[in-house]
Amino acid sequence: MNIKKYLSSVTGIAVAAMAITSCVQKDEWDTPPIQCENKFAAPNISLADFKAQAPATGFKLIETDQIFDGYVISSDESGNFYKTISFQDKPENPTAGLQIEVDRSSNYADFPVGAHIRINAKGLRLGLDRGTVKIGSVDPTYAIGRVPASLLGRYVSGVCGGNGLEVVNIKPVELPSLNAAKSDQYINTLVKVSNAQFSINDVYPVNKAYIDYVGGAGVDTDRGLEDGAGGSTTLRNSGFFSEGATLLPTGNGDITFVVSKYNSTWQMLIRNTKDVNFKGSRIDATPPKGGTAIAYSGAFLEDFESYPTTPANLEVYPKYVNDPLLGNRYWQLKTFGTNKYIQLGANSGTGNYVTYFAVPVDFTAASKFKFDVNVGFFNGNALKVYYTTNYTPLGDITAATKVDITSAFTIPQTPTSGYGTLAPAGTYDIPASVTGNGFILFEYTGNGSGVTTTIQLDNIQAL
Numbered sequence: 001m002n003i004k005k006y007l008s009s010v011t012g013i014a015v016a017a018m019a020i021t022s023c024v025q026k027d028e029w030d031t032p033p034i035q036c037e038n039k040f041a042a043p044n045i046s047l048a049d050f051k052a053q054a055p056a057t058g059f060k061l062i063e064t065d066q067i068f069d070g071y072v073i074s075s076d077e078s079g080n081f082y083k084t085i086s087f088q089d090k091p092e093n094p095t096a097g098l099q100i101e102v103d104r105s106s107n108y109a110d111f112p113v114g115a116h117i118r119i120n121a122k123g124l125r126l127g128l129d130r131g132t133v134k135i136g137s138v139d140p141t142y143a144i145g146r147v148p149a150s151l152l153g154r155y156v157s158g159v160c161g162g163n164g165l166e167v168v169n170i171k172p173v174e175l176p177s178l179n180a181a182k183s184d185q186y187i188n189t190l191v192k193v194s195n196a197q198f199s200i201n202d203v204y205p206v207n208k209a210y211i212d213y214v215g216g217a218g219v220d221t222d223r224g225l226e227d228g229a230g231g232s233t234t235l236r237n238s239g240f241f242s243e244g245a246t247l248l249p250t251g252n253g254d255i256t257f258v259v260s261k262y263n264s265t266w267q268m269l270i271r272n273t274k275d276v277n278f279k280g281s282r283i284d285a286t287p288p289k290g291g292t293a294i295a296y297s298g299a300f301l302e303d304f305e306s307y308p309t310t311p312a313n314l315e316v317y318p319k320y321v322n323d324p325l326l327g328n329r330y331w332q333l334k335t336f337g338t339n340k341y342i343q344l345g346a347n348s349g350t351g352n353y354v355t356y357f358a359v360p361v362d363f364t365a366a367s368k369f370k371f372d373v374n375v376g377f378f379n380g381n382a383l384k385v386y387y388t389t390n391y392t393p394l395g396d397i398t399a400a401t402k403v404d405i406t407s408a409f410t411i412p413q414t415p416t417s418g419y420g421t422l423a424p425a426g427t428y429d430i431p432a433s434v435t436g437n438g439f440i441l442f443e444y445t446g447n448g449s450g451v452t453t454t455i456q457l458d459n460i461q462a463l
């Protein structure tokens with residue numbers, strides 16, 4: 001055989017095979033990189049109008065070419081978004097957001113934050129899935145399934161801008177409070193809230209990380225957020241969050257997040273820790289009360305008889321500081337018979353409670369300190385007593401150096417049902433080395449689902 005003719009034939013067959021292969025839809029064979037091809041026709045419906053078709057229950061199968069544009073606002077680069085892409089209809093002041101379920105990871109490589117994308121939803125399902133409107137594939141198990149990686153290019157494409165994919169700057173919607181973000185209109189849109197911080201429970205007494213770890217593995221974790229307007233919500237972090245071991249910032253500032261919802265529970269999602277800018281001074285969601293007439297004395301008796309009974313449950317005592325560090329419960333004025341005293345308990349509450357009652361003392365002049373105490377429905381020790389010489393009235397009580405003197409007193413551990421009787425707790429001999437102005441701190445520690453013991457205090461005295 002003529003070798004030139006043989007090579008010519010082989011070459012021809014190879015070229016033909018390549019030509020045939022190039023005509024096959026790659027979507028059916030592998031996972032091609034998403035390229036900026038403007039592969040879909042111009043939009044024929046807005047994202048908002050498309051989303052409005054979602055039924056109140058179940059799903060709708062899209063059977064016609066419904067093409068709309070969006071801008072990517074989520075990123076799975078740090079692992080906090082799992083096989084989903086969130087996008088909104090405009091780079092700023094969006095009117096609607098949506099989420100697509102995708103059975104692949106590293107979506108940020110092809111669809112970074114700000115990417116202009118175009119979706120043809122024909123063949124996808126649209127529905128309300130566990131509180132959030134989503135689109136996804138037909139699935140025998142789930143109402144809204146994940147689009148197979150090999151078929152993603154059939155439904156989603158980048159929009160060209162200049163020499164490649166158009167990527168724009170996303171401007172978050174600035175909202176006045178965290179509560180304002182808890183609205184269906186903001187789901188799957190990027191928002192920003194100022195004057196926010198992590199809940200005190202998450203940064204004190206232990207400064208927690210973004211996620212918890214069990215057996216060395218990260219687990220999905222909720223952290224609390226609060227703001228200066230009294231709003232609150234949950235920040236949800238994935239167990240795969242690569243920055244999960246980072247300690248939560250303890251300050252105050254602004255936070256940017258994608259609004260999300262799981263059934264009736266609001267869950268806000270950050271892309272990475274850069275979305276959290278808490279560098280300012282922390283605000284106190286439950287500020288201390290009283291403290292406007294602080295007077296340091298070495299000899300006094302506080303029996304609370306001078307305080308009015310109306311309005312009920314008085315919480316403001318000008319000569320003292322009443323400061324809830326955890327939770328929102330203050331020491332309150334109570335009356336039994338003709339006797340007045342202050343009281344605090346965690347019964348019927350939720351979460352942790354730590355509240356201080358700070359009594360000013362001139363430690364140079366005083367040599368002893370004592371008080372009366374009573375408990376109700378005892379189910380655990382709830383009261384501790386400290387002295388401090390560096391607490392600033394109405395300031396950050398966590399910054400004070402506290403010396404535990406609880407052992408100098410006898411705190412009853414009965415009754416377990418009903419109330420006992422107010423009685424002297426004992427006397428603390430103030431050491432000669434403790435001088436100057438300072439405070440005796442009564443610390444109540446309880447939990448709505450743990451120690452709920454009620455504590456009553458009366459006849460607080462220095463001499």
